Amino acid sequence: AQRVTQPEKLLSVFKGAPVELKCNYSYSGSPELFWYVQYSRQRLQLLLRHISRESIKGFTADLNKGETSFHLKKPFAQEEDSAMYYCALNGKGANNLFFGTGTRLTVIP
Amino acid sequence: DTGVSQDPRHKITKRGQNVTFRCDPISEHNRLYWYRQTLGQGPEFLTYFQNEAQLEKSRLLSDRFSAERPKGSFSTLEIQRTEQGDSAMYLCASSLGSSGSTDTQYFGPGTRLTVL
Numbered sequence: 001a002q003r004v005t006q007p008e009k010l011l012s013v014f015k016g017a018p019v020e021l022k023c024n025y026s027y028s029g030s031p032e033l034f035w036y037v038q039y040s041r042q043r044l045q046l047l048l049r050h051i052s053r054e055s056i057k058g059f060t061a062d063l064n065k066g067e068t069s070f071h072l073k074k075p076f077a078q079e080e081d082s083a084m085y086y087c088a089l090n091g092k093g094a095n096n097l098f099f100g101t102g103t104r105l106t107v108i109p
Numbered sequence: 110d111t112g113v114s115q116d117p118r119h120k121i122t123k124r125g126q127n128v129t130f131r132c133d134p135i136s137e138h139n140r141l142y143w144y145r146q147t148l149g150q151g152p153e154f155l156t157y158f159q160n161e162a163q164l165e166k167s168r169l170l171s172d173r174f175s176a177e178r179p180k181g182s183f184s185t186l187e188i189q190r191t192e193q194g195d196s197a198m199y200l201c202a203s204s205l206g207s208s209g210s211t212d213t214q215y216f217g218p219g220t221r222l223t224v225l
Contacts, residue, residue, distance in 0.1 A: 004151075032211050043112070044152070044200070044216040086151050090211045095165055096142065097214060099151030 002027045004089050006100035013077045014108045021072040021103045023061075023087030031089045033063055033070040034097065038084040047072075047085070057081070077107045111135060113217035115201050121223045122191055129187045130220045134203030141184050142214060143176055144200040145169065152200055158184060159206065191224045198222075 003026040013019045025031060035047040048056045050063040050070060061072045070087060087100040114133045122128050134141050139160050144152035155174070157165040160181035170176075173191075178184040188195055198221050202214040 009149075043218050046213050046215075049211075049213075088151070095140070095157045095159075095211075096154035096167075097144075097152070098154065101149065101151050 002031070002089055002091060002098050004087050004098055004100035006085075006087055006103050008103045009101065010104050010106070012106045012108055015079055016076050019074050019077045019081070019105065019107075021085050021087075021105065023070045023072065023100060025068050025070065025087075025089050027068075027089060027091060029091060031091055033061070034088040034090070035059070035061055035070075035072050036086045036088055036099070038086070040083070044086070077105075079107050079109055081105060082107045113201055113203050113215055115199075115217040115220050117220055118218060119221045119223075121225065123225050124191060124193060126191055127187065127189045128191055128222060129185055130199055130201075130222075132184045132186070132201030132203075132217060134183070134201070135215055137205065138203035138215070139181065139206040140204040140212070140214075141178055142202040142204075143184070143186050144202065146198040146200060146219070147196075155186075188222075191222075193224045196222055196224045 005024045033050045037047045038044045059074045084104050086102045088097040116131045141158040143155040146152045154167050155170050156176050158178040161178050173189045176186045198219045200219045201217040204212040204214045
């Protein structure tokens with residue numbers, strides 16, 4: 001069975017500090033991993049996906065198959081990063097996203 | 110706004126009533142998804158359409174739930190005999206449906222259902 005775990009419901013960091021949002025997954029095959037973000041009063045939107053290996057808004061995430069993790073990192077947090085972040089998994093060939101419970105990030109000025 | 114739209118944005122109903130929600134995907138997208146999100150949880154997959162064909166249904170989608178996409182464009186989600194446990198945010202998403210790896214899903218603003 002597939003499972004996405006985001007152990008922190010809430011995370012607060014000071015502006016300029018590094019931030020890491022944790023995501024661990026359980027899946028028997030080769031999943032695709034995503035980070036979605038929801039800013040206040042906005043809709044859920046894709047932040048990044050492991051296949052593209054991009055850096056979006058300074059965020060990066062590396063898929064670690066050995067540790068079954070896909071942690072989201074940014075070296076210097078900005079106030080505008082305050083939002084709800086969801087890690088999501090899609091099994092190969094599947095057509096639905098399986099989401100974690102989310103982490104609310106607050107960047108303190 | 111050319112994004113995914115949902116109507117209504119809020120719905121309050123009494124237990125036992127039927128409700129119907131509408132989703133209009135991005136115009137060129139042939140895949141459409143419904144998710145449900147309850148307080149403190151991430152979105153949970155309900156069902157998925159490729160054009161007008163409903164190809165996947167979650168076990169969460171009980172017999173009281175039905176979804177349609179009759180012309181491969183907009184979709185409706187109907188809940189019959191609503192229960193208080195149906196109270197949630199119902200999210201619609203659409204994607205282009207390109208081949209290869211999973212294509213990006215674009216989400217609508219959601220319909221918040223409250224069952225009294």
